[in-house]
Amino acid sequence: MPEVEDHDDDEHNEPMPREPEEIETHELVEALRGLTLLGDDPYLGMQAMNVALVDGFLMPLESEARAYRSADEGIDIGHTMLLNALSQQWLFAVYELLRTWRERAKNVLKWKTNGGLELKAAALEKGKPSDLNLGRDAFARALRCIIGDPGITKEIENDLARTHVLFRQLEFLRVALAKHEVSGRPKLFARAPGYARIDMWTGSMSYELSNDFAILGEVTRRSFGDGIRALATDRTVPTEESLASYDAFMAMKPGDVPDFTAPPCPPAFG
Numbered sequence: 001m002p003e004v005e006d007h008d009d010d011e012h013n014e015p016m017p018r019e020p021e022e023i024e025t026h027e028l029v030e031a032l033r034g035l036t037l038l039g040d041d042p043y044l045g046m047q048a049m050n051v052a053l054v055d056g057f058l059m060p061l062e063s064e065a066r067a068y069r070s071a072d073e074g075i076d077i078g079h080t081m082l083l084n085a086l087s088q089q090w091l092f093a094v095y096e097l098l099r100t101w102r103e104r105a106k107n108v109l110k111w112k113t114n115g116g117l118e119l120k121a122a123a124l125e126k127g128k129p130s131d132l133n134l135g136r137d138a139f140a141r142a143l144r145c146i147i148g149d150p151g152i153t154k155e156i157e158n159d160l161a162r163t164h165v166l167f168r169q170l171e172f173l174r175v176a177l178a179k180h181e182v183s184g185r186p187k188l189f190a191r192a193p194g195y196a197r198i199d200m201w202t203g204s205m206s207y208e209l210s211n212d213f214a215i216l217g218e219v220t221r222r223s224f225g226d227g228i229r230a231l232a233t234d235r236t237v238p239t240e241e242s243l244a245s246y247d248a249f250m251a252m253k254p255g256d257v258p259d260f261t262a263p264p265c266p267p268a269f270g
């Protein structure tokens with residue numbers, strides 16, 4: 001059985017995605033570097049550029065996959081397997097970049113709460129200039145900026161909230177692809193890890209987010225690229241309640257699903 005197949009779902013209720021030639025490389029770079037703390041680090045910025053360059057390489061390949069899928073000529077197995085393999089590597093790279101940034105951002109918030117910002121900045125500044133550790137020095141400068149303007153921590157909180165759902169989906173998928181487990185439940189085997197289908201609208205690889213008993217959603221490689229690009233223009237900050245509700249949904253267990261086949265409960269008397 002091939003590891004990829006057509007996507008048979010013809011429904012599309014979202015705005016039509018842009019064509020690859022309409023998307024500039026700098027859009028993804030600027031969206032990532034626009035995240036508080038990420039753009040301050042030259043090496044995280046380099047990784048943002050790498051992610052954007054590979055995104056630009058993949059989109060034309062996805063358009064080719066969409067073309068032969070739309071022409072109803074079957075699929076080019078070799079092309080699709082390569083596209084799926086490259087898509088997974090891109091997803092891993094994006095995950096690691098965002099994970100590194102989020103961990104750093106959360107540490108800054110923790111240090112702000114426990115009064116450790118000054119100590120951390122001073123420790124970083126003890127490094128020798130001859131070390132030429134640009135990432136360390138940039139982080140020390142960023143901490144000094146936060147010490148001088150504590151309001152920056154609110155921007156960090158907002159950016160963490162704005163990327164929360166996207167990162168949660170990416171993390172869930174990454175665990176399935178790389179560890180063949182269900183995220184947060186290591187004893188459960190992921191269902192068909194690595195299996196993908198061709199999205200009819202973009203040609204991007206489409207993956208299910210599923211646990212042991214339910215399909216929680218569906219994402220495409222392109223949906224992550226577009227989701228990151230949207231961060232540059234959509235500044236909406238979700239509420240803590242909405243994020244907690246989403247996390248609860250993604251951590252769903254069999255007992256959390258209503259049994260619609262069971263007889264209704266008798267009316268309460270009081």
